[in-house]
Amino acid sequence: MxxxxxxxxxxxxxxxxxxxxxxxxxxxxxxxxxxGVGGSPETxxxxxxxxxxxxxxxxxxxxxxxxxxxxxxxxxxxDIGNPVYVEMMRAIESVVxxxxxxxxxxxxxxxxxxxxxxxRRLAHRYxxxxxxxxxxxxxxxxxxxxxxxxxxxxxGQLPADAPVDNVRTDSRxxxxxxxxxxxxxGRRRIGFVNGPLDTVPGVARxxxxxxxxxxxxxxxxxxxxxxxxxxxxxxxxxxxxLLARAQPDALVCANDLxxxxxxxxxxxxxxxxxxDVALVGMDDTELARMMFPxxxxxxxxxxxxxxxxxELLLQRIADPTLPPxxxxxxxxxxxxxxxxxxxxxxxxxxEPAPAPRTPEVTA
Amino acid sequence: MxxxxxxxxxxxxxxxxxxxxxxxxxxxxxxxxxxGVGGSPETxxxxxxxxxxxxxxxxxxxxxxxxxxxxxxxxxxxDIGNPVYVEMMRAIESVVxxxxxxxxxxxxxxxxxxxxxxxRRLAHRYxxxxxxxxxxxxxxxxxxxxxxxxxxxxxGQLPADAPVDNVRTDSRxxxxxxxxxxxxxGRRRIGFVNGPLDTVPGVARxxxxxxxxxxxxxxxxxxxxxxxxxxxxxxxxxxxxLLARAQPDALVCANDLxxxxxxxxxxxxxxxxxxDVALVGMDDTELARMMFPxxxxxxxxxxxxxxxxxELLLQRIADPTLPPxxxxxxxxxxxxxxxxxxxxxxxxxxEPAPAPRTPEVTA
DNA sequence: TTGTATGCGTTATCAT
DNA sequence: ATGATAACGCATACAA
Numbered sequence: 030m031x032x033x034x035x036x037x038x039x040x041x042x043x044x045x046x047x048x049x050x051x052x053x054x055x056x057x058x059x060x061x062x063x064x065g066v067g068g069s070p071e072t073x074x075x076x077x078x079x080x081x082x083x084x085x086x087x088x089x090x091x092x093x094x095x096x097x098x099x100x101x102x103x104x105x106x107x108d109i110g111n112p113v114y115v116e117m118m119r120a121i122e123s124v125v126x127x128x129x130x131x132x133x134x135x136x137x138x139x140x141x142x143x144x145x146x147x148x149r150r151l152a153h154r155y156x157x158x159x160x161x162x163x164x165x166x167x168x169x170x171x172x173x174x175x176x177x178x179x180x181x182x183x184x185g186q187l188p189a190d191a192p193v194d195n196v197r198t199d200s201r202x203x204x205x206x207x208x209x210x211x212x213x214x215g216r217r218r219i220g221f222v223n224g225p226l227d228t229v230p231g232v233a234r235x236x237x238x239x240x241x242x243x244x245x246x247x248x249x250x251x252x253x254x255x256x257x258x259x260x261x262x263x264x265x266x267x268x269x270x271l272l273a274r275a276q277p278d279a280l281v282c283a284n285d286l287x288x289x290x291x292x293x294x295x296x297x298x299x300x301x302x303x304x305d306v307a308l309v310g311m312d313d314t315e316l317a318r319m320m321f322p323x324x325x326x327x328x329x330x331x332x333x334x335x336x337x338x339x340e341l342l343l344q345r346i347a348d349p350t351l352p353p354x355x356x357x358x359x360x361x362x363x364x365x366x367x368x369x370x371x372x373x374x375x376x377x378x379x380e381p382a383p384a385p386r387t388p389e390v391t392a
Numbered sequence: 393m394x395x396x397x398x399x400x401x402x403x404x405x406x407x408x409x410x411x412x413x414x415x416x417x418x419x420x421x422x423x424x425x426x427x428g429v430g431g432s433p434e435t436x437x438x439x440x441x442x443x444x445x446x447x448x449x450x451x452x453x454x455x456x457x458x459x460x461x462x463x464x465x466x467x468x469x470x471d472i473g474n475p476v477y478v479e480m481m482r483a484i485e486s487v488v489x490x491x492x493x494x495x496x497x498x499x500x501x502x503x504x505x506x507x508x509x510x511x512r513r514l515a516h517r518y519x520x521x522x523x524x525x526x527x528x529x530x531x532x533x534x535x536x537x538x539x540x541x542x543x544x545x546x547x548g549q550l551p552a553d554a555p556v557d558n559v560r561t562d563s564r565x566x567x568x569x570x571x572x573x574x575x576x577x578g579r580r581r582i583g584f585v586n587g588p589l590d591t592v593p594g595v596a597r598x599x600x601x602x603x604x605x606x607x608x609x610x611x612x613x614x615x616x617x618x619x620x621x622x623x624x625x626x627x628x629x630x631x632x633x634l635l636a637r638a639q640p641d642a643l644v645c646a647n648d649l650x651x652x653x654x655x656x657x658x659x660x661x662x663x664x665x666x667x668d669v670a671l672v673g674m675d676d677t678e679l680a681r682m683m684f685p686x687x688x689x690x691x692x693x694x695x696x697x698x699x700x701x702x703e704l705l706l707q708r709i710a711d712p713t714l715p716p717x718x719x720x721x722x723x724x725x726x727x728x729x730x731x732x733x734x735x736x737x738x739x740x741x742x743e744p745a746p747a748p749r750t751p752e753v754t755a
Numbered sequence: 756t757t758g759t760a761t762g763c764g765t766t767a768t769c770a771t
Numbered sequence: 772a773t774g775a776t777a778a779c780g781c782a783t784a785c786a787a
Contacts, residue, residue, distance in 0.1 A: 039460060040460070042515075042541065084515075086512075086515035086516055086541075087516065088516065088517055089516040089517055089518035090453060090456045090457045090462065090517060090518070091457055093453045094453045094454055094457050097402060097403070099453065100518070101464075101496070101518075103494075109478065109481060109482060109485060110478050110479070110482050110678075115472065115473050115478060116473070118472060118497075119472060119473050119499070122472060122497065122498075122499055123499075126498075126499070131466075131496055131498070131518075132496065132497055132498075133464070133494055133495065133496045133497075134481075134485065134495055134496075134497055135485075135489075135494070135495075136482070136485055136486075136489070149449075152405075152447075152449035153449055153450065153451065153452040154451055154452055154453060155452035155453070155463070155464075155494075178405065178449075261678070261682065289682050292684065293682075293684065296684055315473075315624070316679075316682070319624065319652045319656075319679070319682075319683070320682070320683070320684070321655065321656065321659055321683070321684060
């Protein structure tokens with residue numbers, strides 16, 4: 030037979046039993062007072078006193094088991110070091126903390142296997158919900174998303190009919206903004222340094238680039254397109270390959286990290302930015318403003334997407350019966366020194382209005 | 393009377409009871425098989441089969457309540473957007489994930505109140521341990537650290553006798569490396585852009601700067617010292633103030649974010665880097681290598697400190713009786729273009745050996 | 756209002 | 772090897 034129930038927890042810390050015994054009341058009364066429901070003035074006083082004396086703190090686990098919620102929210106992104114995810118994480122952490130919850134982060138390395146494993150682990154119910162921003166999506170993966178045992182919000186593109194809360198932007202259109210701007214500035218030999226074509230953002234941006242050029246009646250020279258991954262080193266290497274075989278007068282990059290790599294490759298190759306080659310990045314992270322020259326960049330509203338995703342998740346946790354919602358955050362272009370000059374004597378476009386309030390779409 | 397125990401959890405998900413009933417065995421047997429201890433071949437087969445059929449997944453909360461551990465580890469830093477913490481977090485996340493645990497992040501904003509609150513919340517036992525990197529420390533705060541109810545590892549300076557696991561570096565010496573290097577390169581009017589003097593790193597770096605100059609017999613011109621916070625904008629503003637009243641031929645910055653701000657201020661003021669002003673940052677983050685010119689920077693081994701801190705924490709979780717340990721990570725200087733030139737025709741120092749294996753000290 | 760008893764889902768103990 | 776049951780710490784339905 031197990032030991033008789035003691036008044037202390039295994040590690041000697043006070044429990045409701047400790048408090049109740051000390052106050053000379055039942056654990057039910059103690060619990061009620063501790064939760065601020067019911068109790069006569071006298072009982073309240075005794076319990077409060079006893080709790081203070083022994084330094085009682087409720088056990089979060091036990092409370093979770095009872096309440097069926099952990100107060101935890103998870104975030105899964107490819108790389109917690111990429112500035113775009115850092116900004117997103119910051120925004121999410123803020124919203125989550127304000128709701129009295131805490132944020133758990135996972136780095137997936139962009140591996141589908143890791144992500145599906147993570148999704149399955151949700152069945153353990155160690156968190157109340159999860160925000161995931163996948164760069165690769167398979168049917169398997171999608172299925173895991175759809176019938177997740179806990180609320181999930183996806184940041185990124187998803188099939189239109191996927192019944193999952195979703196915050197997205199339109200990076201395809203975003204790339205278009207960059208191309209439009211460069212064309213208006215008189216550039217014609219516009220190159221593109223992209224991330225992997227087996228990723229969702231990679232294909233969207235590629236499509237956007239091609240569509241935009243076509244829209245301007247510019248024939249695409251395939252030598253002006255190069256691919257790496259979404260990091261700095263790959264961006265620099267890809268740009269070096271590109272420069273070895275072609276002469277762009279402008280470069281659009283699939284994110285800011287790549288753009289920084291491109292900038293270095295350009296400067297190392299003796300090209301002036303923006304005089305010889307105009308440069309536009311994407312994500313509009315703090316990094317873009319830190320470079321010299323400062324980088325023009327297409328904002329995809331990463332902080333806002335993070336904030337909105339967190340809000341969607343909290344709402345769904347509060348009410349799981351909500352229909353799937355979709356929020357769209359519009360891209361915008363921030364023009365800075367890396368593309369602002371007018372080397373061909375064409376008037377530069379006006380600076381766009383600062384961060385327009387993003388329209389909200391619910392589907 | 394409460395309802396009879398059912399075989400499903402409140403939300404309709406299978407529990408051990410479901411599996412046991414389906415397999416026609418007791419929950420004890422089911423649990424044993426599920427945990428891989430004991431069970432006849434026949435029982436094992438039946439239970440495994442039943443579990444697979446109903447898609448049983450153990451509940452992490454219930455398991456935690458029983459095992460008295462959550463499998464969660466927390467990290468509290470000032471700003472999860474600062475590249476130095478990003479690197480630290482990355483390293484920590486990696487170690488923590490490899491141990492099968494998960495990482496929880498908190499942003500404290502450098503506020504002591506937030507941190508002590510966080511420390512107190514540890515009493516709720518929602519995590520198995522915590523890594524905290526405070527930039528401000530008070531006695532109160534220190535007391536909370538010492539008698540924390542769960543293992544805590546501190547990254548940063550602490551009073552020598554504090555009985556807390558501690559990973560530290562020596563930023564005072566680190567600043568000295570920068571000054572030595574600049575003096576060797578012939579610079580004499582060396583300025584310093586620091587963070588707040590009411591922070592631990594702030595005072596350490598200030599002391600290091602003054603000591604290093606004194607060591608070279610150089611009188612300090614107070615107009616060459618300026619203070620802001622540890623972020624980009626403040627670094628730039630502080631440098632602008634400094635440049636308005638003094639003519640440095642070199643600048644040491646208390647971190648890389650400040651150094652980037654300084655670089656921009658210098659370039660905006662028409663100073664060439666490094667020809668007119670040599671620049672050295674601190675933390676040696678990826679950012680330093682991304683700037684043009686690339687920034688020399690004093691590495692404080694942020695990734696390694698993170699890794700070591702995580703290891704210390706995991707060890708202590710495994711064995712709480714361990715004596716307090718202290719790990720020291722040595723600073724080193726990475727010389728790059730921002731300070732590599734020899735404008736005064738003094739021979740430049742040789743590139744230091746690449747990342748020496750850090751000596752380990754246990755106190 | 757108060758106390759008793761039960762359940763949250765799991766693992767551990769003990770007797771069989 | 773197996774099953775009944777206690778225990779983890781808390782909250783609550785119900786009876787008093």
